[in-house]
Amino acid sequence: MGTPDSPERLRLARLVRQSPGPRPSWLQLWRSARPSAQTKKPGEFVHSLDDVPPPLLTAFIGFQHVSLVRIQLIFPALVIQLAELPTEASVNILSFSLMALGVAAILQSLPRGPVGSRYLCPSCHDGIFLEPAIAALKLGGLPLVFGMTLVAGVIQSALSPILHRIRPLLPPEIGGLVVFLVGTSLAAIGCRYVIGVGVKEPVGRDYWLVGAVTLVTTVGLNVWGKGQAKLLCAMIGITAGYGAAIVTGVLPKEAWYVLAELHLFAIPHFDHGGWAFSSAMIMPFTVAALAVTLKGIGDITALQRINDAGWVRADMGSISRGTLANGLANIFAGLVGTLGLTPSTANIGLQAATGMSSRVIGYAVGAILIVLAFLPSVTGSLILMPRPVMGAALLFSACFVLISGLQTITSRMLDARRTIVIGLGIAGGIAAEIIPSFSSDIPHALQPIVGSSIVLGTLTALLLNGVFRIGQRQRVAFVLDPAAVDAVAEVNEFFDAAGRGWGARPDVMVRVAFAINQAVEAIREHCEPQGPVAIEARFDEFNLDVRIGYRGAPLEFPDERPSVEEIIETEAGYRRLAGFMLRQNADRIRTSVRDGATVLEFHFDH
Amino acid sequence: MKLLEEVTEDITIVEPHGRLDSTTASEFGDRLVSLVQAGRSSLVVDLKNIAYINSAGFRALLIANRVAAGQQGKLALRGVIGEVKRLFDIGGFTDEFVICPTQADGIGKLRQ
Numbered sequence: 001m002g003t004p005d006s007p008e009r010l011r012l013a014r015l016v017r018q019s020p021g022p023r024p025s026w027l028q029l030w031r032s033a034r035p036s037a038q039t040k041k042p043g044e045f046v047h048s049l050d051d052v053p054p055p056l057l058t059a060f061i062g063f064q065h066v067s068l069v070r071i072q073l074i075f076p077a078l079v080i081q082l083a084e085l086p087t088e089a090s091v092n093i094l095s096f097s098l099m100a101l102g103v104a105a106i107l108q109s110l111p112r113g114p115v116g117s118r119y120l121c122p123s124c125h126d127g128i129f130l131e132p133a134i135a136a137l138k139l140g141g142l143p144l145v146f147g148m149t150l151v152a153g154v155i156q157s158a159l160s161p162i163l164h165r166i167r168p169l170l171p172p173e174i175g176g177l178v179v180f181l182v183g184t185s186l187a188a189i190g191c192r193y194v195i196g197v198g199v200k201e202p203v204g205r206d207y208w209l210v211g212a213v214t215l216v217t218t219v220g221l222n223v224w225g226k227g228q229a230k231l232l233c234a235m236i237g238i239t240a241g242y243g244a245a246i247v248t249g250v251l252p253k254e255a256w257y258v259l260a261e262l263h264l265f266a267i268p269h270f271d272h273g274g275w276a277f278s279s280a281m282i283m284p285f286t287v288a289a290l291a292v293t294l295k296g297i298g299d300i301t302a303l304q305r306i307n308d309a310g311w312v313r314a315d316m317g318s319i320s321r322g323t324l325a326n327g328l329a330n331i332f333a334g335l336v337g338t339l340g341l342t343p344s345t346a347n348i349g350l351q352a353a354t355g356m357s358s359r360v361i362g363y364a365v366g367a368i369l370i371v372l373a374f375l376p377s378v379t380g381s382l383i384l385m386p387r388p389v390m391g392a393a394l395l396f397s398a399c400f401v402l403i404s405g406l407q408t409i410t411s412r413m414l415d416a417r418r419t420i421v422i423g424l425g426i427a428g429g430i431a432a433e434i435i436p437s438f439s440s441d442i443p444h445a446l447q448p449i450v451g452s453s454i455v456l457g458t459l460t461a462l463l464l465n466g467v468f469r470i471g472q473r474q475r476v477a478f479v480l481d482p483a484a485v486d487a488v489a490e491v492n493e494f495f496d497a498a499g500r501g502w503g504a505r506p507d508v509m510v511r512v513a514f515a516i517n518q519a520v521e522a523i524r525e526h527c528e529p530q531g532p533v534a535i536e537a538r539f540d541e542f543n544l545d546v547r548i549g550y551r552g553a554p555l556e557f558p559d560e561r562p563s564v565e566e567i568i569e570t571e572a573g574y575r576r577l578a579g580f581m582l583r584q585n586a587d588r589i590r591t592s593v594r595d596g597a598t599v600l601e602f603h604f605d606h
Numbered sequence: 607m608k609l610l611e612e613v614t615e616d617i618t619i620v621e622p623h624g625r626l627d628s629t630t631a632s633e634f635g636d637r638l639v640s641l642v643q644a645g646r647s648s649l650v651v652d653l654k655n656i657a658y659i660n661s662a663g664f665r666a667l668l669i670a671n672r673v674a675a676g677q678q679g680k681l682a683l684r685g686v687i688g689e690v691k692r693l694f695d696i697g698g699f700t701d702e703f704v705i706c707p708t709q710a711d712g713i714g715k716l717r718q
Binding site for chain 2: 485488510514517518521522524525561564567568574577578580581584585
């Protein structure tokens with residue numbers, strides 16, 4: 001690789017390094033923080049971000065979003081069942097869940113100010129907070145669950161303004177790992193509930209049948225269903241599970257009598273017994289806050305993509321404000337007494353499916369959820385959800401969470417370091433799940449860390465990632481002799497290794513490889529280079545910049561392709577074709593001549 | 607670069623392997639032109655095993671396409687997939703060639 005440094009090589013390398021590069025200015029970045037002012041409306045959207053749909057349509061779409069959000073009330077319902085509260089207190093917690101979800105939907109939709117992603121971004125309960133909440137419930141009851149949810153909200157809010165700085169410590173593949181571990185945790189709880197491990201009620205043929213009816217209905221509608229049936233398959237499956245539970249007696253008729261005591265309208269009351277805090281629970285809830293933040297980054301980025309046909313990069317302003325909105329919603333959830341929230345991925349899918357992404361729908365979703373919080377009889381049935389129905393719903397949800405996590409992990413190039421980070425993270429998570437006894441031998445204070453698959457797996461990965469970042473360069477440089485026969489092959493190997501070390505997206509590295517290959521060959525053929533060619537690449541999570549410096553004639557980057565006749569018959573046409581392809585391949589390109597050296601600069605959005 | 611050739615009645619199928627860059631394009635282009643000049647002017651070029659093609663490779667294909675047309679022949683491409691497809695798109699070459707999804711389709715197009 002390369003040859004010993006000569007003064008000429010060092011001069012060239014210095015020139016390449018000093019070149020400012022075709023990066024966006026701070027002004028461009030600031031402008032990109034205003035989504036609606038800059039975004040390009042996708043053609044298939046009926047009502048985009050700033051549109052105001054007719055009231056009836058807004059209400060109809062709002063109810064669709066609420067239907068999806070409501071399914072996820074299964075998570076607080078599960079914790080409530082474990083807490084064995086009286087009916088009224090249980091329904092009260094669900095009412096506060098609905099209120100917190102409503103507040104979150106409105107905060108995310110706010111069109112200006114420091115809070116909110118500024119997208120239609122309803123929130124939901126999901127599995128991330130489930131495991132820490134169950135651990136907190138066992139340790140200190142519901143007050144500890146609520147207190148630590150509040151702490152998680154504070155942590156998330158504190159992280160929001162520094163997200164762009166700590167991104168290198170939270171790379172996307174670790175985000176994928178966290179999602180994968182949440183999936184394994186959901187699958188484990190789901191399996192236990194479907195099989196009937198550790199449940200109080202008698203388990204037999206009827207119990208398993210109820211789980212099977214729920215799972216088969218949900219899966220069947222998801223795979224073969226169409227339209228609303230497919231969209232609401234989980235809710236229909238749960239309803240079928242309730243039906244099977246009533247018919248088989250798994251859910252006795254007497255259980256419904258408690259619902260008769262519930263009022264049609266009632267104001268939720270704050271009598272949940274206060275808040276408690278425990279240092280032992282700090283780590284699980286910190287990891288949950290990190291996991292929710294990582295998931296939120298992915299969700300808000302997805303919203304930016306589907307709302308802007310010209311999307312090229314993540315808008316960190318919107319992501320930070322969205323994270324703050326989620327953090328504040330979690331503080332609210334902890335204060336009123338319910339579990340933590342996260343942006344709802346399913347609702348983002350619904351936006352894409354309906355072509356309706358107006359922020360006004362976000363306000364409607366918030367209003368509907370808050371109104372539902374005052375109608376306890378509507379939500380009451382959730383607290384009676386039979387265990388096998390819950391288990392089947394969790395198993396179904398786990399399928400998508402697991403695969404989503406795996407897809408995020410494999411969307412990046414992974415070198416040995418990153419492979420070990422993810423591999424040991426998964427191993428740690430699985431160990432906590434399948435060998436729970438090993439946590440009993442360690443000090444009491446560490447048991448919440450070692451006993452949780454999500455916490456142990458995530459912490460393992462975060463620590464290893466921190467250690468492996470030592471000595472890892474975000475800037476790589478290479479000097480080559482353009483006339484050498486194997487020059488291009490060497491460069492390819494070098495940048496493939498760099499891409500794996502950075503955890504870059506493979507599709508972007510393919511474009512970078514073409515740029516370097518085509519540029520080096522064009523320089524060799526058309527620019528009469530004198531001496532070596534210096535190549536430098538710099539990477540951060542959003543930008544990949546390549547600079548190529550040499551002494552020789554500059555390459556031309558035309559906007560239009562030369563004609564077939566020009567390419568075949570003239571040397572100029574052939575040369576301009578190389579420049580045209582390089583221009584088309586990069587997101588931005590620039591050439592400059594300084595002190596007799598030419599520097600080609602290629603920018604790739606990442 | 608490895609170059610496989612198969613003759614089926616009036617059609618010659620050429621299958622290059624590896625990279626079509628400034629080092630290999632002239633050898634590849636010369637072979638296509640010599641086939642056409644030898645009377646085998648109906649060619650299917652199968653690019654499924656090409657990992658990389660640059661301006662030199664495209665020029666070689668354009669020259670072969672023109673020479674074949676001059677001999678009342680035709681050149682059809684198949685295996686334009688993945689990264690090669692992307693490079694055809696960014697170079698604006700998709701409309702310059704007869705591109706077929708399968709080899710049989712390519713042979714059919716040449717016999718029309």
